[in-house]
Amino acid sequence: MIMTMVQAINQALSQEMARDDRYLILGEDVGRDGGVFRVTEGLVDKFGPGRVIDTPLAESAGVGAAVGMTALGLRPIVEIQFMGFIYPAFNQIVSHVARLRNRTRGRFPVPLTIRTPYGAGVKALEHHSESTEALFCHIPGLTVVVPSNAYDAKGLLIASLRSEDPVIFLEPTKLYRADKQDVPEEPYEVPLGQAKIVREGKDLTIIAWGAMIPVALKAAEKAAAEGLSAEVVDLRTLSPMDRETMVASVKKTGRAIVLHEAPKTCGLGAEIAALIGERALLSLAAPVLRVTAPDITVPLSKREDYYYPSPERLLRAIHEIMEF
Amino acid sequence: MIERFDPLKGERLQILDVAGEVRAGLEPAIDRESLRRMYLHMATARAADTKALKLQRQGRLGTFASSRGHEACQVGVASAMQGPDWLFPYFRDLGMYITLGYPLQDYFHYWMGNEVGLRTPEGLNVYPLAIPVASQILHAVGAGMAANYRKLKIAVVTTFGDGATSEGDFHEAMNFAGVFKTPNVFVCYNNQFAISVPRSRQTASATIAQKAFAYGFRGVQVDGNDILAVYAATKEAAETARSGGGPILIEAYTYRMGDHTTSDDASRYRTKDAVLEWEKKDPIIRFQLYLKKKGQWDEAYEKEVQDRASEAVEKAVEAAEARPPAAVEDLFAFTYAAMTPNLKEQLASLDAYLKGAAR
Numbered sequence: 001m002i003m004t005m006v007q008a009i010n011q012a013l014s015q016e017m018a019r020d021d022r023y024l025i026l027g028e029d030v031g032r033d034g035g036v037f038r039v040t041e042g043l044v045d046k047f048g049p050g051r052v053i054d055t056p057l058a059e060s061a062g063v064g065a066a067v068g069m070t071a072l073g074l075r076p077i078v079e080i081q082f083m084g085f086i087y088p089a090f091n092q093i094v095s096h097v098a099r100l101r102n103r104t105r106g107r108f109p110v111p112l113t114i115r116t117p118y119g120a121g122v123k124a125l126e127h128h129s130e131s132t133e134a135l136f137c138h139i140p141g142l143t144v145v146v147p148s149n150a151y152d153a154k155g156l157l158i159a160s161l162r163s164e165d166p167v168i169f170l171e172p173t174k175l176y177r178a179d180k181q182d183v184p185e186e187p188y189e190v191p192l193g194q195a196k197i198v199r200e201g202k203d204l205t206i207i208a209w210g211a212m213i214p215v216a217l218k219a220a221e222k223a224a225a226e227g228l229s230a231e232v233v234d235l236r237t238l239s240p241m242d243r244e245t246m247v248a249s250v251k252k253t254g255r256a257i258v259l260h261e262a263p264k265t266c267g268l269g270a271e272i273a274a275l276i277g278e279r280a281l282l283s284l285a286a287p288v289l290r291v292t293a294p295d296i297t298v299p300l301s302k303r304e305d306y307y308y309p310s311p312e313r314l315l316r317a318i319h320e321i322m323e324f
Numbered sequence: 325m326i327e328r329f330d331p332l333k334g335e336r337l338q339i340l341d342v343a344g345e346v347r348a349g350l351e352p353a354i355d356r357e358s359l360r361r362m363y364l365h366m367a368t369a370r371a372a373d374t375k376a377l378k379l380q381r382q383g384r385l386g387t388f389a390s391s392r393g394h395e396a397c398q399v400g401v402a403s404a405m406q407g408p409d410w411l412f413p414y415f416r417d418l419g420m421y422i423t424l425g426y427p428l429q430d431y432f433h434y435w436m437g438n439e440v441g442l443r444t445p446e447g448l449n450v451y452p453l454a455i456p457v458a459s460q461i462l463h464a465v466g467a468g469m470a471a472n473y474r475k476l477k478i479a480v481v482t483t484f485g486d487g488a489t490s491e492g493d494f495h496e497a498m499n500f501a502g503v504f505k506t507p508n509v510f511v512c513y514n515n516q517f518a519i520s521v522p523r524s525r526q527t528a529s530a531t532i533a534q535k536a537f538a539y540g541f542r543g544v545q546v547d548g549n550d551i552l553a554v555y556a557a558t559k560e561a562a563e564t565a566r567s568g569g570g571p572i573l574i575e576a577y578t579y580r581m582g583d584h585t586t587s588d589d590a591s592r593y594r595t596k597d598a599v600l601e602w603e604k605k606d607p608i609i610r611f612q613l614y615l616k617k618k619g620q621w622d623e624a625y626e627k628e629v630q631d632r633a634s635e636a637v638e639k640a641v642e643a644a645e646a647r648p649p650a651a652v653e654d655l656f657a658f659t660y661a662a663m664t665p666n667l668k669e670q671l672a673s674l675d676a677y678l679k680g681a682a683r
Binding site (some may be wrong): 076095103 | 410412439440442443444451452454456459461462463464465466467468469470471473474476480492493496497499500503654657658659660661664665666667
């Protein structure tokens, strides 16, 4: 069926909840309102307010209560309304969600999923454009997932819900309804920890995820018109990362650009550049480049475009790396 | 009974006074066997606590948070719990572990620096103790929501100190509990100090118990050095929880007799006299006087209790010290359900280094 990413995520939630009563949803406005992006639309009618729970407005409590639910064998799904509002829950995520399996030597794993829309590019209000995935990738025990299209969104979310580990599932706001795709009706998993080459090429590798994938593909298209062949790797799972796919691609092309909409310093691009340095140094024809947001606070909507990496900026980097 | 003691009117539930006399009409019906078990648990908790402090000074145990003075709170609450109930403890709950049958050697394992001590035995509903203050209260509320969802008739108990009531998580937890009518028993050990900061600097409200009313449920203040008061209040609260009556907040008014932890020096912020005043209210002595008046305590029985307590402690310490520290694999193996390729490499690298094979 042709559907948007929002519909694909909704279908994944609905199908898994129908299959297994250990799943329930906690969040602000997830019930009658169906979520501010309508991701949970209709689920309260299907599963009732006891399983699609409108909570008081408290992120730490949403995640903290979900932790307690896992003690009794449930697999809660927490919606944080925007990534910019996840920080009140940071203590619960870092101090408990990520650590409990280890500190109890496997006795109390925390199989919960925290979904949250992230990212800029939609002219949203202040605090509604965060892309702070690196904060979570730094924490051992968490799995961090970012889909870039409807098909992957459904499959990655089902895989996340079935995972025995806690997952931070980041949904690119900009892509929620940007495109439609043919998504199979039946449930399926897109395996966690596996990147995907979404465009093959031989001259350079662009590594990106989420809302940056369409940017990367557009730039690759423009480069192709100039006779440059760019390969695009969609990382899909940011932690644990699929290092093999990235490194194999860079070894093949000899050049790598990491593209992300988060600020540059200590962003995931730094980790990826270091990894390539460790594993593919002698294959490199040029230093690894990073095309990212600058190290500034996300500007309000009027100047958001200065912040958000564009295909044109990426194309400049492509020229730079090819001319090195 | 809880309803008869209104914290807003300054009423505090006390059943045993300092001399071990019972307040008329309030004595809970506890059989002789159970009373003796409670006394043994208190004595064991005190003995284990004293031992842990000694081991710490000898370098055989790490930084330790003493439970001295909290025995009535801990044993009283845990004695009112039933098998299917859950506990989400904080880090000063030694007497609860002993009462609930958590292996004492595992308790020592943890404080000696081995995570395996937090691996609760199967069938025991004790979540690992929480160090980040107040964070565990939310876990208890979530477990309570899960119990409601699964229609389980259980009480979910959580403990925390007076300092925890200043944290946002305390507010969020109380608020959720009121809204979702969770089967929680919230037990605040108001021991007058959060490390050095006195209770008066944590909140301007006259009692902690009264905060419950603002969340739409009852709170009660009890004498935390009176095991019968703690037991009776918890029993009623747990029964209320199990029968769908929602949460209750119990403030157990007590005193932290020791330093905050072995890294603390309480003489910097409180007088010896204040501590001596509270020595007179020792919860174990008070219970002992009560048992004596009932004809259930004499010197011979005391010796038997002390012998059993110290035997249990010595055995636990021996077992804990006999266990080798965690293998290097154990540090990696429980980060995720399955070890990631990245972790496998890092483990191999550390392992090779440790074996002297690294460059």
